Amino acid sequence: MSLLLPGMHVAGGTPLHRLDPRVKMGASLLLMVLPFVAPSLPSNLLLAGFVVALAILSAVPLMALVRTLRVVVWTGIFMFVFRLFTTPGTPLLTVGGISVTLQGLGAGAVQIYRLCLLVVVSSLLTYTTSPAQLAHGVEAVLEPLARLGLPVREFAMVLTIALRFVPTLFEEIEKIVKAQEARGALIRTGPLWKRVPGWVPVFVPLFVSAFRRAEDLATAMEARGFRSAHQRTHLYRLHLTRHDLAASLLILALGAVILFVEWRMG
């Protein structure tokens, strides 16, 4: 694997790693929603600055973080182009009856910024929170729904397993691509019309191994006495510390300041 992917976890001991997963999830949600509520430039400079500060605090090399954005390059380009052509306003350039507008340029840039923020914030969340912690947090947050008879614990378990296997799947794709390229398959090189069918020999072994892995995992879980309906207790309990409290206050303060700025900007 030549890059750090969103969804990977990087163990560490930074203050961000130590925060309660519930606090981190709440904060991430807030950071992702804020740019939609607060569109003005000053708010977003503040927000982006805060996210950069978090990234520095997380001890993940910034370049590695920037490179994770490669994952959404195509989505980003698509969204940008879509906005560029569909936003009404002052035309800058007209090609065949469709105009690129000044407003479109701005709207496209805003889309890209939001997308980047989304990826960076969620990456920071998973880098600094182990899958087990994350699932534990989800379970704790959804706990009230369990009283209504919803299978919250099972959901958390499924989530843990899914998160755990995301990086594994990417590694597996990499290995299979190499194995097929060694047999002359055109996958990463060659003309596009040859590359697309080239992925068939990649996906078949990938799915086969994913199913096999799932089956092995299910067997291993049953062999160790896992029963979905059982009440299980946690090895580690979540409890909020003073740091968690401080972090929560900080993020709420950020939200309040941004909303205040928005209100003043009118």
Next chain:
Amino acid sequence: MLISVEGLGYTYAPSTPLARTALRGVDLEIRQGERVGILGPTGSGKSTLAQLIAGLLRPTSGHVLLDGVAAHARTADARLRRLKVGMAFQYPEHQIFEQTVPREVAFGPRNLGLNDAEVEARVAWALDIVGLDPVEMADRVPLTLSGGEMRRLALAGILAMRPPVLILDEPTANLDPRGRQELLTRVLTWQAETELTLIVISHNLDDLARLAERVVLLVAGQVAADGPAREVLSDRPLLEDASFDVPPPVALLQALRQSGWAVATNRLLAEEAATEIAQVWSSTGGMV
């Protein structure tokens, strides 16, 4: 084809917290027709080196040159050279995708652009070399094969491309002793017939003793020794440092020598050791 490895280094996930250096400063030159064994403890970088030679990974530093052309380059010329390096992976299930065994084997030859008759002939030939019965295998679904059969199938898929350079990553894992012997013998026969360059990665010293004339010992991503198989595989301090034991025939000869017998200790195979002992025995009339 001349394989030149110069100052080769490789780091997985470079400049991330998960970075892991698998190889550093490796220099090697492998000429056409050589039989080279690569030995090293788990995680020493053997598979990584093999994939770099096959042009499947891009070096972090240094070069791998196939007849002077960078192995990983994205040019058509480099791709043609890469196709001359056949690589059988350590985990065969990573490449099996077709619905029948013959079609699986045919994938490589078809990518070479060969005609149907030639492909069919090569499929039959390759299945035979790895010891799978072409008739019995005609309609078998690859995914229903046993671990050992899959390994043979994956190897057949590479052999059918008739590469002038063949890299085998742990070729005998999952095979029973008889199957292992047969496979090694057939690969060796083919090697001798075609002047094939054979690069074998193994933990099994006996495999290497049989297949390799030269052994490269990798420890922690660096070349710890590179020399004739008889020298490297009978060097007890060197092997023990890399957490290997000398092969049993060498251990026996070394023990005999310690108790006063003037035997040579660098005979790697049981047959060779037996001949050596018999010779010394008859020349001394059975007296120390």
